[in-house]
Amino acid sequence: MSAVDVLVIGGGNAALCAAIAASREGARVLVLEASNAFWRGGNTRHTRNMRCAHDQATEILTGPYFEDEFFEDLLRVTNGQTDETLARHMIHESKEMLTWIAEQGVRWQPSLGGTLSLGRTNAFFLGGGRAMLNALYATAERLGVEIRYEAEVTDIEIDDGMFLSATIGSTAERIEARSLVAAAGGFESNIEWLKRYWGDAADNFIIRGTSNNKGTILKLLLDNGVQEVGDPTQCHAVAIDARAPKYDGGIITRLDCVVFGIVVNKNAQRFYDEGEDIWPKRYAIWGRLVAAQPDQIAYIVFDASSLTLFMPSLYPPIQAPTIGELAQKLGLDPAALQGTVSAFNEAVRPGTFDYKILDDCRTDGLTPPKSHWARRIETGPFYAYPVRPGITFTYLGTRVNKDARMVMADARPAANMFAAGEIMAGNVLGEGYAAGIGMTIGAVFGRIAGREAARNARN
Amino acid sequence: MPAIELAPAQTSGTTAAHASAALAEADRLMTVCNSCRYCEGLCAVFPAMEMRRSFADGDLNYLANLCHSCGACYSDCQFSPPHAFAVNVPRVLAEVRNESYAQYVWPRALAPLFARNGMAIAIAAAVSVAAFLFGFMALNDRAVMFGVQAGEGAFYRLMPHNVMALLFGAAFLYAILAIGLGLRAFRQDIGAPSGMMRDPGDNWQAAQDTASLRYLDGGGAGCMNEDRQPEKDRRKLYHHLTFYGFLLCFSSTSTATLYHYVLAREAPYPWWDLPVVLGTLGGIGLLIGPLGLMRQKAVRDPVMREPSGRSMEAAFTLMLFGLGLTGLVLLPLRATPAMGTLLAIHLGFVFGFFITMPYGKFVHGIYRYAALVRYAQERKALHGTVP
Numbered sequence: 001m002s003a004v005d006v007l008v009i010g011g012g013n014a015a016l017c018a019a020i021a022a023s024r025e026g027a028r029v030l031v032l033e034a035s036n037a038f039w040r041g042g043n044t045r046h047t048r049n050m051r052c053a054h055d056q057a058t059e060i061l062t063g064p065y066f067e068d069e070f071f072e073d074l075l076r077v078t079n080g081q082t083d084e085t086l087a088r089h090m091i092h093e094s095k096e097m098l099t100w101i102a103e104q105g106v107r108w109q110p111s112l113g114g115t116l117s118l119g120r121t122n123a124f125f126l127g128g129g130r131a132m133l134n135a136l137y138a139t140a141e142r143l144g145v146e147i148r149y150e151a152e153v154t155d156i157e158i159d160d161g162m163f164l165s166a167t168i169g170s171t172a173e174r175i176e177a178r179s180l181v182a183a184a185g186g187f188e189s190n191i192e193w194l195k196r197y198w199g200d201a202a203d204n205f206i207i208r209g210t211s212n213n214k215g216t217i218l219k220l221l222l223d224n225g226v227q228e229v230g231d232p233t234q235c236h237a238v239a240i241d242a243r244a245p246k247y248d249g250g251i252i253t254r255l256d257c258v259v260f261g262i263v264v265n266k267n268a269q270r271f272y273d274e275g276e277d278i279w280p281k282r283y284a285i286w287g288r289l290v291a292a293q294p295d296q297i298a299y300i301v302f303d304a305s306s307l308t309l310f311m312p313s314l315y316p317p318i319q320a321p322t323i324g325e326l327a328q329k330l331g332l333d334p335a336a337l338q339g340t341v342s343a344f345n346e347a348v349r350p351g352t353f354d355y356k357i358l359d360d361c362r363t364d365g366l367t368p369p370k371s372h373w374a375r376r377i378e379t380g381p382f383y384a385y386p387v388r389p390g391i392t393f394t395y396l397g398t399r400v401n402k403d404a405r406m407v408m409a410d411a412r413p414a415a416n417m418f419a420a421g422e423i424m425a426g427n428v429l430g431e432g433y434a435a436g437i438g439m440t441i442g443a444v445f446g447r448i449a450g451r452e453a454a455r456n457a458r459n
Numbered sequence: 460m461p462a463i464e465l466a467p468a469q470t471s472g473t474t475a476a477h478a479s480a481a482l483a484e485a486d487r488l489m490t491v492c493n494s495c496r497y498c499e500g501l502c503a504v505f506p507a508m509e510m511r512r513s514f515a516d517g518d519l520n521y522l523a524n525l526c527h528s529c530g531a532c533y534s535d536c537q538f539s540p541p542h543a544f545a546v547n548v549p550r551v552l553a554e555v556r557n558e559s560y561a562q563y564v565w566p567r568a569l570a571p572l573f574a575r576n577g578m579a580i581a582i583a584a585a586v587s588v589a590a591f592l593f594g595f596m597a598l599n600d601r602a603v604m605f606g607v608q609a610g611e612g613a614f615y616r617l618m619p620h621n622v623m624a625l626l627f628g629a630a631f632l633y634a635i636l637a638i639g640l641g642l643r644a645f646r647q648d649i650g651a652p653s654g655m656m657r658d659p660g661d662n663w664q665a666a667q668d669t670a671s672l673r674y675l676d677g678g679g680a681g682c683m684n685e686d687r688q689p690e691k692d693r694r695k696l697y698h699h700l701t702f703y704g705f706l707l708c709f710s711s712t713s714t715a716t717l718y719h720y721v722l723a724r725e726a727p728y729p730w731w732d733l734p735v736v737l738g739t740l741g742g743i744g745l746l747i748g749p750l751g752l753m754r755q756k757a758v759r760d761p762v763m764r765e766p767s768g769r770s771m772e773a774a775f776t777l778m779l780f781g782l783g784l785t786g787l788v789l790l791p792l793r794a795t796p797a798m799g800t801l802l803a804i805h806l807g808f809v810f811g812f813f814i815t816m817p818y819g820k821f822v823h824g825i826y827r828y829a830a831l832v833r834y835a836q837e838r839k840a841l842h843g844t845v846p
Contacts, residue, residue: 127535128497
C-alpha cells in the first residue's frame with residue numbers, strides 16, 4: 001500500500017485546487033512543485049482574475065454573466081474550436097467557483113484600474129495571483145497536504161493507462177500513489193520543443209511566465225499513450241515589449257496602445273488592421289501576428305496626442321522629434337517609415353475620436369485598413385514601442401472527460417490519471433483567448449480532478 | 460540591432476533627478492507597480508499611485524506617508540526579490556518616509572536629530588528627568604521632597620501649579636509650532652497647500668481612516684510577519700492601544716487642568732474621579748500597546764524592515780511606554796515618601812516627550828493624517844467618493 005492517495009504534480013492554481021479538493025474528500029495528498037518556495041505556482045503568480053459565470057451582480061461584479069453568454073464568448077474567441085460538452089460543463093461549474101475559491105481563503109476585489117471592461121465578467125484576486133497562491137498554499141497546509149519544493153518529476157511509470165509511480169529527478173526518489181493529478185502546465189518555456197513547430201522564430205519568443213513549464217509531464221503522458229488534444233502551434237500569445245526579460249516579465253511588459261497608433265514590421269510596413277475591434281477583444285491575436293513577421297519584431301508607432309490614453313508600461317517608449325529620427329533610433333529605414341506614416345495619414349478620414357466605442361475614425365483606401373480610432377500621426381514628439389510575441393501558455397495537451405480523467409489514445413478512460421490546468425487547456429481552447437479563462441480552466445478542472453482522484457483512490 | 464536594447468532586469472523610474480537614492484529607487488518601484496496595479500485593493504498607496512504617470516519627490520513623499528509598511532504588497536508581489544525587478548515597496552517607502560521627517564523638520568538645523576534619533580531622544584529624556592529630579596531637590600526642603608504629602612494640592616507643594624502649567628504649556632506650544640511648520644512644508648511638497656486641506660468632508664474621511672487605521676491590515680489579510688501567518692498579526696490592536704492610550708492620558712491632563720482653573724479643584728483626585736480614571740486606562744494602554752508593538756516589530760520579516768529607522772521607532776515606543784509606566788506607578792505610591800521622586804521622574808518624561816515631539820516618530824501620525832486628507836480629496840476629484 002502506498003502512503004499517498006493522490007499525487008499532484010505541479011504547484012499552481014490547478015494543482016492547489018486539486019490538492020485542496022482531494023484533501024477535503026479525505027485523501028492523503030502530496031504535491032510536488034518543481035520550483036522553490038518563492039517561485040512556486042508557475043504562471044498563476046502572474047495572473048490576476050478568473051472568468052466565472054453568475055446570474056446576478058455581486059459585491060465585486062457589476063452585472064450578471066449568464067452561462068450562455070460565457071459560452072458564446074468562448075465560441076467567438078476560439079472560432080468554434082472547443083469541446084462543447086466540456087466547455088459547457090466548465091462554465092456551469094465556474095458559477096460555484098466564486099464562493100468555493102473564497103472559501104479556500106482567497107480574497108476577491110472589483111476589477112482593477114485599467115481593466116474596467118472586465119468588471120462584469122471577471123473576478124479579481126485581491127493582491128493578484130501570488131496573493132491567491134499564498135492563500136491556497138496556506139489552506140492546503142492547514143488541511144495536512146504535504147508540499148515538496150524543488151521536487152521536479154522527471155519520470156512517470158504508467159502501465160496501460162494506470163499510473164504507478166513518479167520519480168523526482170534530483171533525488172531519484174520513486175513515489176507511488178493511488179491516483180495522479182497532472183497539473184504541471186504547458187510546454188511554452190521549452191524553446192526546443194516550440195522550434196519543432198515554429199522553427200528558429202521561437203528563439204525570438206518571450207515567455208511571459210515561469211521558466212519551469214518545459215512540458216516534461218505532458219510529454220511523458222503523451223508518450224505513455226494518453227490521447228493528445230489541441231494544435232501544437234496554438235497558445236495564448238500577446239505582443240509585449242521586446243525589452244522584457246526572457247521569462248517571468250509577467251503583466252507589466254504588456255502594451256495597450258496598438259489601437260492608438262500603427263504597427264509596422266522591420267521593413268516599416270503595416271501588416272494588420274490595428275483598429276479592428278476594441279482592445280480587450282483583440283489583444284490576444286497580436287502575439288501570433290508579430291510571430292508571423294520577419295525576425296518576429298514589430299513597432300507600435302504613435303504620436304504625442306496618444307501618450308497618456310493607455311495604461312503605463314514598464315519601459316518608457318522610444319521617443320524622437322521627427323518620424324525620421326524615430327526610425328533611426330528603432331533601426332528602421334527612415335524613408336520607409338516616413339512613407340508608411342504619410343500614406344496612413346493621407347488615408348485617415350475625419351471622424352469623432354472615442355476610444356471607448358467603435359468610433360468612426362477610419363482610413364479609406366488603405367491596405368490593410370485601420371477601421372477605428374484612426375487619427376493622423378502628426379504631433380511630435382513621436383513614440384514607439386518595440387514588440388515581440390509574448391507566450392503565456394500553450395494549448396497542446398492531454399484529452400480529458402468531464403471528470404477531468406485523462407482519455408487514452410484508444411478512447412478508453414485512464415484508470416487513475418487526471419489532469420487540470422494548462423496541461424489540458426486545449427480541450428476547451430482550440431485557439432484564441434478570453435481574459436481570465438486560463439484560471440477558470442485551472443480552478444474548475446483542478447477541483448474536479450482532485451475530487452475524482454480522491455474518490456478513485458478510495459475504490 | 461538598434462539602440463533600443465536594454466538589459467532585461469534594468470528598469471528605470473519616470474524622473475531623472477531625485478534628492479536621494481531612496482527616492483530614485485521609489486520612483487523605479489512605482490514605475491513597476493503602476494504598470495501592474497495588482498495591489499490596488501490593499502491600501503491607499505496604490506490607488507494614489509494610479510492617479511499619476513510620473514513620480515517627482517513630492518509625489519513619492521506623499522505615497523511614502525500613506526504607507527504603513529504592513530508588508531501585504533511584498534508577499535503578494537510576483538516581482539519581489541529574488542526576482543530581478545527586486546520590488547520591495549514596504550522597505551523603500553519606509554526609507555523615503557524616514558528621510559521625509561528630517562526634510563520637513565523645523566528648524567532645519569535640527570534635521571540631524573533624525574540621523575541618530577534613538578540617541579537624541581534618550582539624551583533629551585534623560586536630561587529632562589535629571590533636571591526635574593535635581594530641580595525638585597534643590598528647590599524643595601528634604602522634608603517636603605521625601606516626606607508624605609496628602610490632600611488637595613499635594614503635588615503643588617513640590618512644584619507650584621502655575622510654574623508647572625507655564626513650563627509645560629510653553630513646551631507644548633513650542634511642539635505645536637514646530638510640528639505645524641513641518642506640516643506646512645510637507646503640504647507644500649506634496650502639492651496640497653493649506654487652502655486645499657480645509658474641506659470638512661476630506662478631513663472627516665481622513666479622521667475616520669486615521670482613527671480606524673483603515674489601511675494597516677493589508678486589505679484585510681493582516682500584516683505579513685516572519686511566520687507568514689498574517690491572521691495572527693496584532694499590530695493594529697497594539698497601535699490602537701498605544702494611540703488611544705496616549706489620547707486618554709492627554710485628556711486626563713486636559714480634564715485636570717479644567718478642574719483646576721474652572722472648578723478650582725486641585726490634584727491629586729480620588730481614584731474614581733475622571734482625570735485618574737482616564738489616566739489609569741490610558742496608562743495601561745501605554746504599557747501594553749508599546750510592548751506589543753515592539754514584539755510585533757521583532758517578528759517582522761527583516762527583508763521588509765528599514766534598518767536606519769529602527770532607533771527612531773524604538774525611541775518613540777519606549778518614550779510612550781515610559782510615560783505610561785511612570786504615570787501609573789505614581790498612582791498607588793502618591794501618598795508615600797516616594798511621591799516626590801516619582802513625580803519628578805514622570806514630569807521629566809512628559810517634558811522630554813513634549814520637546815522631542817517634532818523631532819521623532821511622533822510626526823508620522825501628523826503627516827499620515829495630512830496625506831490621507833490629500834488622498835480623500837484626490838479620490839473625490841476622480842470618483843466623487845472614497846470607496
